[in-house]
Amino acid sequence: MQVPAPFEYERAVSVDEAIALLARHGPEARLVAGGHSLLPMMKLRLARPETLIDINGLADLDYIRTEGDEIAIGAMTRHAGVLDSAVLAEHYRIFAEAERVIADPIVRNRGTVGGSLCQADPSEDLSAVFAALRGTAVIRSASGSRNVDLRQFHTGPYETAVGAAEMLVEVRLPIRPNCGSAYEKVERRAGDWSIAAAGAFVQLDGEGRIADLGIGLTAVGAEHFTCEEAEDALRGEAPAEEAISRAAAICAERCQPQADQRGPVDYKRHLVGVLVARALARAAARARGEAA
Numbered sequence: 001m002q003v004p005a006p007f008e009y010e011r012a013v014s015v016d017e018a019i020a021l022l023a024r025h026g027p028e029a030r031l032v033a034g035g036h037s038l039l040p041m042m043k044l045r046l047a048r049p050e051t052l053i054d055i056n057g058l059a060d061l062d063y064i065r066t067e068g069d070e071i072a073i074g075a076m077t078r079h080a081g082v083l084d085s086a087v088l089a090e091h092y093r094i095f096a097e098a099e100r101v102i103a104d105p106i107v108r109n110r111g112t113v114g115g116s117l118c119q120a121d122p123s124e125d126l127s128a129v130f131a132a133l134r135g136t137a138v139i140r141s142a143s144g145s146r147n148v149d150l151r152q153f154h155t156g157p158y159e160t161a162v163g164a165a166e167m168l169v170e171v172r173l174p175i176r177p178n179c180g181s182a183y184e185k186v187e188r189r190a191g192d193w194s195i196a197a198a199g200a201f202v203q204l205d206g207e208g209r210i211a212d213l214g215i216g217l218t219a220v221g222a223e224h225f226t227c228e229e230a231e232d233a234l235r236g237e238a239p240a241e242e243a244i245s246r247a248a249a250i251c252a253e254r255c256q257p258q259a260d261q262r263g264p265v266d267y268k269r270h271l272v273g274v275l276v277a278r279a280l281a282r283a284a285a286r287a288r289g290e291a292a
């Protein structure tokens with residue numbers, strides 16, 4: 001049986017206390033949210049924190065609500081809360097489509113939005129969703145809050161913009177009128193990590209052209225989980241099949257998948273092209289108010 005190395009355990013009852021505990025215990029302390037990424041890594045001895053700071057008591061960070069023209073999502077919101085959210089179902093169907101294929105109900109009942117983003121696993125589904133939607137991560141420290149563009153949040157595999165004695169407390173997304181979104185994932189079996197996945201939003205102007213869009217990619221080595229060159233190629237165009245295919249081909253060409261037990265590079269590139277095109281087409285149809 002795999003067991004973690006010994007560690008101290010602290011339980012925070014407020015964000016301020018969690019941050020103070022991080023400062024007190026230094027760089028070898030780690031927050032634990034759902035524990036679905038950190039604890040397996042500790043059992044494998046890939047992570048050996050000296051102190052775990054449990055933030056599961058921070059129920060005030062478990063919310064999804066509209067605030068003016070934005071949606072605010074607390075860092076301790078569980079995957080299951082994202083899946084069930086009426087606010088997200090109304091504005092961004094991409095979330096429910098992604099959540100339905102993240103692991104299983106046991107993981108989704110415990111794993112959190114903050115943990116998913118901060119784990120920064122290159123195959124994380126929510127990282128692709130947030131990269132597609134572009135928004136803001138709110139990071140707190142003892143000296144206050146700072147905002148980081150979600151596309152700058154991941155600084156590399158398993159690395160984020162969250163510094164020592166800081167924690168992610170919230171994610172904020174703009175509400176976009178005339179907008180549709182969708183998520184497409186291919187996995188080896190139900191509940192597995194992606195072989196490749198793509199998400200998109202499309203916002204249409206009064207003439208039915210693409211006023212704005214976002215593309216998110218995971219598990220395929222896309223820088224910052226996106227492909228801005230493909231987005232630039234499609235912005236201002238009508239969402240016709242040919243234009244969408246061109247943008248999807250750019251994604252397939254620019255991503256840098258690795259060959260592994262989930263498949264060879266060419267197969268993953270092919271999937272990217274197909275999945276981006278499907279996600280964009282369904283997002284555009286939803287923006288037009290069609291069933292898709």
Ligand SMILES: Cc1cc2nc3c(=O)[nH]c(=O)nc-3n(C[C@H](O)[C@H](O)[C@H](O)COP(=O)(O)OP(=O)(O)OC[C@H]3O[C@@H](n4cnc5c(N)ncnc54)[C@H](O)[C@@H]3O)c2cc1C
Nearest residue numbers: 033034035036037038103111112114115116118124125168
């Ligand atoms: C069997 C299994 C299958 C899975 N399949 C998928 C899948 O298909 N797709 C997918 O996307 N994910 C999958 N996951 C991962 C799952 O989504 C995890 O819940 C998620 O990666 C981490 O969330 P957590 O709350 O459990 O984080 P934790 O494990 O508690 O923490 C992860 C990291 O984030 C840090 N952290 C947590 N919260 C904060 C915060 N607020 N501020 C700063 N740092 C923080 C921790 O210190 C730690 O370093 C799977 C997990 C399992 C166990």
